[in-house]
Amino acid sequence: MVDPTRGVLYPGRLPQFHRLPAEGEAADLVAWVWIPEWDLAPGETSRQDIVGYPALNLVVERDAVTLAGATTRVSHRDLRGRGWAVGALLRPAAVPALTPAPAAIIDEEVRLHEPVLRRAVADAMESGGEGYRRRAALALAEWLVARVGPLDAHGRQANAMTDVLLGPGAAGSPEEAATRLAVSVRTLQRLAHRHVGMSPGAMIRRRRLHDAAERLRGDPAVDLAALAAESGYADHAHLTRDFRAVLGITPRAYRARASG
Structure with a gap:
């Protein structure tokens, strides 16, 4: 849930x-x-x-x-x-x-x-x-x-895209998502552009950021390097870069504010 x-x-x-x-x-x-x-x-x-x-x-x-x-x-x-x-x-x-x-x-x-x-x-x-x-x-x-109106095949395919990119056991890359959906990466990109306005890669990064922020709120003592790995980031530096780009603060600063 x-x-x-x-x-x-x-x-x-x-x-x-x-x-x-x-x-x-x-x-x-x-x-x-x-x-x-x-x-x-x-x-x-x-x-x-x-x-x-x-x-x-x-x-x-x-x-x-x-x-x-x-x-x-x-x-x-x-x-x-x-x-x-x-x-x-x-x-x-x-x-x-x-x-x-x-x-x-x-x-x-x-x-x-x-x-x-x-x-x-x-x-x-x-x-x-x-x-x-x-x-x-x-x-x-x-x-x-x-x-x-009635859901058509394009709508069902677009929903399946979101399930694969954001749902349980979500794909770790656009290439993996395209393979699971049995479409080309280009088709996946068109679906995302038409139905969300973001690229598949951006959707994956947002999911990882949500996962990391939720974990930081729930477990303020979590090790940041371990959190990065669990959330799908290559390393702690990538986690920090994503937090800075979207939130304007580091994971450590966010943790302090969220628990304060």
Whole structure:
């Protein structure tokens, strides 16, 4: 089971946070639905630092619907006042129905004019009572299933690509992933570009970074050289270089902040 805080650099700073599984047909389109809720005192700010999963997110808030592209670096959002968001981490099969060029929105968010979706999710979130989060997640999922339509062979192949690159027993290189999928490396690259906007190699590196960060949070005493080997890095230097490039800090500094 995926850690519900995977990709969140400092889980202790989170507001109320829930992660729900996708149900029914939506499981082919959504990896999971995530729902943060916050109610902060006047003048209080909660900064959320995120290293995104190598995927796109469809996000519904009270006054907007946005499509967030995959990210190449750490990002943050400052929460104030009272609010909520309902986000879907998209599986690759869902992406072409929302954008023809995911690479064009890397590290960006674009607003979508989808008032029906926004109202359906907002009504569920603000209805209160037992199960309101699940109702909101279902509203988003049902809209997405209708938007995408029946899953075709290209969508199934794109989902299989992500499973091979990021799932349990994931491939250690694009070449290995292509072999497992019985496609050429060039075909694998086209799939990743069309459905994620990142290269297969970049997706693998992000998975390794998530693995390493999660391990550092869970076991602050872990030896960094051993961690590098366990996470698929060639050595400690490669681990440190990846942390610096994406997070702007070393693994040692991240460990100190995450445990502080």
